[in-house]
Amino acid sequence: MNILDVNQLQVIRNEQAIFTDLSFCLQDRQRLFLQGDIGSGKSTLLHSLLGFVPHAQGEIRWFGQLCRQERDFVPLRGGRVGICFQHSADQLFGPTVLDDVAFGPLNQGLNKNQAYDIALRQLERLDITRLKDRSVNTLSGGEQNFTALAGVLSMQPQVLLLDEPTNGLDAKNIAKLTALLRELSLPMIIASHDQVFISTLTDPNRDLSLQF
Numbered sequence: 001m002n003i004l005d006v007n008q009l010q011v012i013r014n015e016q017a018i019f020t021d022l023s024f025c026l027q028d029r030q031r032l033f034l035q036g037d038i039g040s041g042k043s044t045l046l047h048s049l050l051g052f053v054p055h056a057q058g059e060i061r062w063f064g065q066l067c068r069q070e071r072d073f074v075p076l077r078g079g080r081v082g083i084c085f086q087h088s089a090d091q092l093f094g095p096t097v098l099d100d101v102a103f104g105p106l107n108q109g110l111n112k113n114q115a116y117d118i119a120l121r122q123l124e125r126l127d128i129t130r131l132k133d134r135s136v137n138t139l140s141g142g143e144q145n146f147t148a149l150a151g152v153l154s155m156q157p158q159v160l161l162l163d164e165p166t167n168g169l170d171a172k173n174i175a176k177l178t179a180l181l182r183e184l185s186l187p188m189i190i191a192s193h194d195q196v197f198i199s200t201l202t203d204p205n206r207d208l209s210l211q212f
């Protein structure tokens with residue numbers, strides 16, 4: 001069974017089709033890179049895959065299950081499919097970095113000790129423990145990106161959707177992110193303009209690219 005099957009998907013915004021007849025699938029451990037001009041629809045696709053933007057036609061099947069209505073997508077957003085938005089500040093609640101990263105596991109029903117323990121481990125993994133007591137409103141763009149990713153990973157997702165994950169990162173931190181994503185070996189869909197990042201992360205025997 002594929003992780004995701006998309007068949008003949010059409011999404012309309014402002015009465016204009018952003019894409020039509022889009023079909024692809026995602027298999028376990030595979031990375032799918034979304035590439036294309038600004039405004040071509042990469043973020044729209046990521047949002048539609050979790051039902052944040054409705055699709056007008058076609059099918060989205062996650063783990064074999066057809067997802068059509070809001071209620072079909074809600075369980076996926078609870079952690080099974082992790083998404084990092086292009087503007088990571090939009091998904092940080094705070095008040096502190098540690099509280100923010102613990103929010104997901106708390107929401108999944110873990111007790112406070114378990115949730116904060118998982119959150120601390122994710123901060124260590126991403127090498128941002130030093131930020132744990134900082135207010136999320138005071139973070140730099142790159143720090144926001146890593147905090148959002150730690151929050152998503154703390155929910156132990158089975159698949160990741162990443163929208164321009166290298167935005168705001170310098171070369172050293174792009175290398176850190178690349179190494180982490182390699183190590184995770186989760187299936188991923190990544191929208192990116194960063195050709196070096198894409199080519200470093202791509203396994204040509206397994207990964208795919210979708211041109212918008």
Ligand SMILES: Nc1ncnc2c1ncn2[C@@H]1O[C@H](COP(=O)(O)OP(=O)(O)OP(=O)(O)O)[C@@H](O)[C@H]1O
Binds near residue numbers: 037041042
């Ligand atoms: N909330 C919205 N309402 C209406 N149209 C929108 C909305 N968000 C985006 N669009 C439009 O949908 C189209 C696709 O935008 P989208 O953000 O998906 O592109 P993108 O490929 O991710 O761009 P970028 O590379 O600049 O991030 C664009 O024409 C954009 O103006």
